[in-house]
Amino acid sequence: MSDVTPGGGPPVHPPSPPPFRLYDTRSRDVREFQPVRPGQVSLYVCGMTVYDEIHVGHARAMMVFDTFVRYLRFRGWNVTFARNFTDVDDKIIERAAKRGEPAVELANRYIANFHRDTDSLGLIRPDLEPRVTETIAPIVAMIDELVAAGHAYPADGSVWYSVSSFPAYGALSNQSPDELRSADPEGGKREAADFALWKAAKPGEPAWESPWGPGRPGWHIECSAMVRHYLGTTIDIHGGGLDLVFPHHENEIAQSEAANHAPFAHCWMHNGLLTMSGGAKMSKSLGNVVNVEDILLEFPPEALRLYYLQCHYRSPLPWDPASALPEALGMLARLYEAVEVGSRMGGLGPAEAAAAELGPDALEVLQLGRSFQRHFLAALDEDFNTAKALGHAFELARAINRLSNHKRANARGGTVVAPALDALRLLGPALGLLAGTPATFAEEVKARRLPALGLTSEKVEAMLADRTGARMRKDWAEADRLRAELDGAGIVVMDRADGSDWRVRV
Ligand SMILES: [Zn+2]
Incomplete structure (x- = not known):
C-alpha cells in the first residue's frame, strides 16, 4: 500500500489502535498483543453444541467475548469475529433419537433458540457463524492432508490423529504426551491418546461421503478446518472456556499446525467458569441449571452483563442463585442513579470555582471524572480487566451520589459533574453497559421485576x-x-x- 495520496498531499497512515496486553494460555504470561496484520484482529471462539437451551454458565463465555469484541472495536481495531455451531455430534444424535426427530431439525431448533437468547441478552452476532454440516468439504480436505502427511491414519472407516506424530502435543495444557489418554471409546486406534478425525457411520446416523467411506467429522477437526477456511492458517486470538484447553484446544493445535506448517493462534484466551456454591458445575444431571431465557423474565439483560463483567474474565465466577442477580441489579441501579442525579445538577461557571465552593465531595467528583478515562482504559488494556475498570466506575458513581446529597450541589454542581457524566458514557460503547437512560432502565426494571x-x-x-x-x-x-x-x-x-x-x- 502506498503512503502517498493520489492528489500529492501529505502521506496518509491509517490510525493505529493503541496497544494492549493479554494473557496467553500457551505461553502462560501476559504479553503485548501483536496482530498478524496491522490494525486487524481475527478472533475465533468455540461455540455451542446445540442440543439444549443455553444456561447462565454458557452465557458467561458468550458475554466475555462479546464485550471483548466491543472493546477492541471501540479502541479502533478492525475485528473479524467467528464462533461456530457444532450441529452434528453424539449428544445431538442421541437426543434426537430419543425424541424421534431428525438430528438436523433438533440442531436447527436449538440454533434458533440460541439466537433468541443471545439477541435478548444484547449480544452482537459474530461476523461468521459456521456450522459443521455446512463445512464438510473443508473438513474432509484437511483430514486428507493429515493422512497424506502421516499425521493421521484410517482404520475401519474412521480416521485417527496420531498424537505421537506431533512432538509439541501437550504444550498448551502443559502436559507431556505420555500422561495423556483419550476418552474416545471407538476401537481401531493405535495409541490411547489418538483421537478421531472422522467417525465411520453407524446405522441411522447422519453421514457424509468421504475417501474413507460414509461418516461424520470428530469434534475437534471442525474448528481447525473452520479457522483455516474462514479466517486463514494463522489467527490472532483463539478463545473459549477454560474447560476446552484439554483435549479440545490441544487437538486443534495438533491438527492445524501439522496440516498448515504455520502457527495456529498467536494468543489463547480462556474464560474462567461459573461455579456453584460448593464448587459443583452447573449441569442438567445435578438439577442446578438456570436457563438464560428464564433469568431474562426476571432481570434486565444489563444486570446479567454486569454480573459477568464485575469479575475478571479468567477468574472462576461464583453463582449464588439467591443473590447473584439481585446484587448485580443493585450495582447497575447505583450507576443509573448517578447518571440521573448528576444530569439534574444545574449551574454554569468554571468547574474549579464551583467545586471549591461546594467542598471536598465536589472536588472528588471533579478529580475522579477527569481522570476516569485514563484509569478505565488502562485497566482494560491490561488483560481486559473489566473488574478493575468497573471498580473505577462504581467509585465515580458513589462520589456523584454522595455529592447529590448536598442541597447546593443540585443548583451549582453542573459543571463539576459534567466530566464525570462524560466518563460514565464510555461504558456503553466500551462494555455494553449503561446503554439506556435512567428512565428506560426504570421501565425495564418494572417490566421484569413486577411479575417476579x-x-x-x-x-x-x-x-x-x-x-x-x-x-x-x-x-x-x-x-x-x-x-x-x-x-x-x-x-x-x-x-x-x-x-x-x-x-x-x-
Ligand atoms: Zn473448537
Missing part, C-alpha cells in the same frame, strides 16, 4: 390512588398502612410536591 414480585403496574397504581385518597381525607393511618404494604411488596414510594411516584426497589 407478583405485581402489575395497574395494581401498584391502584394502591397509590387509594393512598392519595386517604391522604386527601387526612386518614393518615390508612395512608401509612398502604405505604407500608407497598414497601413490603418491594415498591418504593417517592412523594413529591406534585404528587407521588414509585419504583421497584433494587
Whole structure:
C-alpha cells in the first residue's frame, strides 16, 4: 500500500489502535498483543453444541467475548469475529433419537433458540457463524492432508490423529504426551491418546461421503478446518472456556499446525467458569441449571452483563442463585442513579470555582471524572480487566451520589459533574453497559421485576390512588398502612410536591 495520496498531499497512515496486553494460555504470561496484520484482529471462539437451551454458565463465555469484541472495536481495531455451531455430534444424535426427530431439525431448533437468547441478552452476532454440516468439504480436505502427511491414519472407516506424530502435543495444557489418554471409546486406534478425525457411520446416523467411506467429522477437526477456511492458517486470538484447553484446544493445535506448517493462534484466551456454591458445575444431571431465557423474565439483560463483567474474565465466577442477580441489579441501579442525579445538577461557571465552593465531595467528583478515562482504559488494556475498570466506575458513581446529597450541589454542581457524566458514557460503547437512560432502565426494571414480585403496574397504581385518597381525607393511618404494604411488596414510594411516584426497589 502506498503512503502517498493520489492528489500529492501529505502521506496518509491509517490510525493505529493503541496497544494492549493479554494473557496467553500457551505461553502462560501476559504479553503485548501483536496482530498478524496491522490494525486487524481475527478472533475465533468455540461455540455451542446445540442440543439444549443455553444456561447462565454458557452465557458467561458468550458475554466475555462479546464485550471483548466491543472493546477492541471501540479502541479502533478492525475485528473479524467467528464462533461456530457444532450441529452434528453424539449428544445431538442421541437426543434426537430419543425424541424421534431428525438430528438436523433438533440442531436447527436449538440454533434458533440460541439466537433468541443471545439477541435478548444484547449480544452482537459474530461476523461468521459456521456450522459443521455446512463445512464438510473443508473438513474432509484437511483430514486428507493429515493422512497424506502421516499425521493421521484410517482404520475401519474412521480416521485417527496420531498424537505421537506431533512432538509439541501437550504444550498448551502443559502436559507431556505420555500422561495423556483419550476418552474416545471407538476401537481401531493405535495409541490411547489418538483421537478421531472422522467417525465411520453407524446405522441411522447422519453421514457424509468421504475417501474413507460414509461418516461424520470428530469434534475437534471442525474448528481447525473452520479457522483455516474462514479466517486463514494463522489467527490472532483463539478463545473459549477454560474447560476446552484439554483435549479440545490441544487437538486443534495438533491438527492445524501439522496440516498448515504455520502457527495456529498467536494468543489463547480462556474464560474462567461459573461455579456453584460448593464448587459443583452447573449441569442438567445435578438439577442446578438456570436457563438464560428464564433469568431474562426476571432481570434486565444489563444486570446479567454486569454480573459477568464485575469479575475478571479468567477468574472462576461464583453463582449464588439467591443473590447473584439481585446484587448485580443493585450495582447497575447505583450507576443509573448517578447518571440521573448528576444530569439534574444545574449551574454554569468554571468547574474549579464551583467545586471549591461546594467542598471536598465536589472536588472528588471533579478529580475522579477527569481522570476516569485514563484509569478505565488502562485497566482494560491490561488483560481486559473489566473488574478493575468497573471498580473505577462504581467509585465515580458513589462520589456523584454522595455529592447529590448536598442541597447546593443540585443548583451549582453542573459543571463539576459534567466530566464525570462524560466518563460514565464510555461504558456503553466500551462494555455494553449503561446503554439506556435512567428512565428506560426504570421501565425495564418494572417490566421484569413486577411479575417476579407478583405485581402489575395497574395494581401498584391502584394502591397509590387509594393512598392519595386517604391522604386527601387526612386518614393518615390508612395512608401509612398502604405505604407500608407497598414497601413490603418491594415498591418504593417517592412523594413529591406534585404528587407521588414509585419504583421497584433494587
Ligand atoms: Zn473448537
